[in-house]
Amino acid sequence: MANSHQCTSVASELEGTLLISGNLFPYFLLVALEAGGPLRAAALLAVYPVVALLGAAFSGDRFPLLVMTFVSTAGLGIGEVTAVARATLPRFFLNDLRGSAFRALVRHAGEKYVVTRLPRLMAEPFVREYLGADVRVVGTELRIVGRRFSGTVASPGDTTDDLGHGALVTLFGRERIIDVGLCSGAAGERQPTFLQLCQERCVVSTPEKAPATPLPRSEYLRPLVFHDGRLVCRPDPLPCLAIVLWFPLGVLLSVTRLLLGFLPHGAGLLLSAATGFQISAELGALAAVDRRGTLYACNHQTLMDPVILSTVLRRKVTAVTYSLSGFSELIAPIPTVRLTRDRSRDRQIMQSAVAHGDLVVCPEGTTCREPYLLRFSPLFAEITGEVTPAAVRAGGAMFHGSTVRGHKWLDSVFFLMNPAPWYEIRLLAPVVTCGGSAGTSSRDVANSVQQMIGDELGFECTGLTRKDKYRMIAGHDGVDARSSPSKLS
Structure with missing residues (x-):
């Protein structure tokens, strides 16, 4: 094999080499669902078995790929597909990224x-x-009519079945101009035909000696902190079918669980557990103390964080919100108070709320799905002389309970549609704030509480903010068009 210093060009196929799986259906399904909606996704799921069988019998990969491209993109705006490619697809690509192939590519x-x-x-x-x-992507180009995709490809390439090979031929011609072509070398796996244009082949993994394993999160070139989309698992055909079949029951189960939230806390906990909703709590020394007027600061997993905290404490806790939908307020079994984004006014609102009972705030200002904590806004540290940190983890096997580009008012509904959603809450030792300790700034308190929660959960603390999340996922900062990049601290 060519030495990395002598090698001037290297190429690898994405699917089947860099990615462990060569199946492209999940990525088209994600575009159809997140950019086009459930009806388009259902149409793709319905036609896929037919076109896959026809392709296997007569036309190889070309026909299924062209049909999936048409069904998933026809009529969609450029911005809609681009947003899904930027915010949704990378997480699924990373989960399937072959470690050995990634290392072979980046070291060249x-x-x-x-x-x-x-x-x-x-x-x-x-x-x-x-x-x-610095990596150049070679693939087919989608035809655009106006500002929307026609669903057809502009450069399908040569007469081979391999559209990737055809795109490379279109770009460079048919002479052998790539020094090294990476391939998986797995027995029985389809080998990409673009390797015909490469001077030398480099096998990046041999299953008999080193089974393909996904790249560990610790080796990512950059951390995956933000992503969007409703689906938790990779949407292969069978899991997709399972989700479709589950959906009606999931809706019924979600409505039932929402109604249980209005029952007395003890009964609600027992009946929620009977539906498969798992809630565990570690209250520490607070378990035997019925204190009123406590300020809780918790990391933000879903909109249900304050509701679950209220449930495990077995008393009403008021939650502060910025942009909660009317529907979410309607179904909330606890009191909610809207903030204004005016610092002095919001301080007065929160001080009034905590004077009348318990108050919970989520200083991150937005949800984060991955094991990271966003920067904590310091305002909560100016409300009372003491704050109780709450470390929260939540999850489900089918649906995420948060979204940026989707229908946010359905966040709680989707979370409760999971067959067995779960929540963990751990109350930590109270922290004296700047209101109770001279010489301590609200920023120092906020950083200290963030670090306490991060250490308890095993999450990494960052300096990223709500604006960074919205800019990455939705192309704006969630409030206005002005924001600047933030980095991991």
Whole structure:
């Protein structure tokens, strides 16, 4: 194999080499669902078995790929598909990224190419962010009519079945111009035909000696902190079918669980457990103390954080919100208070609320799905002389309970549609705030509480904010167009 200093160009196929799986259906399904909606996703799921069988019998990969491209993108706006490619697809790509292939690609100097049978637009944000900004993506181009996709490809390539190979031929011609082509070498796996254009082949994994394993999170070129989309698991055909079949029962179960939230706390806990909703709590020394007027500061997993805290404390806790939907306020079994984003006014509102009972705040200002904590806003540390940190973890097997681009008013509904959603809450030792300790700033208190919660959960503390999340996922900062990049602290 060519030495990394002698090698001037290297190419690898995305699916089947860099990605462990060569199945492209999940990525088209994600575009259809997140950019087009459930009806488009259902249409793709319905036609996929037919086109896959026809492709296997007559046309190879080309026909299924062209049909999936058409069904998933026809009529969609450029911005809609781009947003899904930037905010939703990278998490699923990373979960399937072959560690050995990734290392082989990044250690090479010179020109790097990733060849894919996907439309280039779907793969490029992931490749540039997580494989290297210098890596060039070679794939088919989607035709655009006005500001929308026609569903057809502009450059399907040559007459071979491999659209990725065809795109590379279109770009360079048929001469052998790539020094090294990476391939998986797995027995029985489809080998990409673009390797015909490479001077040398490099096998990055041999299952008999080193089974393919996903790249560990610790080796990501950059941390995956933010992502969007409702689905938790990779939407392969069978899991998709299971979700479709579960959906009606899931809706009924979600409504039932929402109604149980209005029952007395003891009964609500027991009946929720009977539906499969698992709630565990560690209250520490506070378990035997019935204190009123306590300020709780917790990390933010879903909109239900304050509700679950109220349930385990077995008393009403008021929650502060910024932009909670009317529907979410309607179904909330606890009192909510709207803040104004005016610091002095919000301080007065929160001080009034805590004077009349318990209050819970989520200083991150937005939810975070991954094991990271966003920067804590320090306002909560100016309300009372003491704050009780609450470390929160939550999850479900099918649906995420938070979204940026989707229908946020359905967040709690989707979370409770999971077959067995779970919540863990741990109350930590109270912290004296700047109101109770001279010389201590609210920023220091906020950082201290963030670190306490991070250490308890095993989460990494960051300096990222709500604005960073919205800018990355939705293309704006959630409030206005002005924001600047923030980095991990």
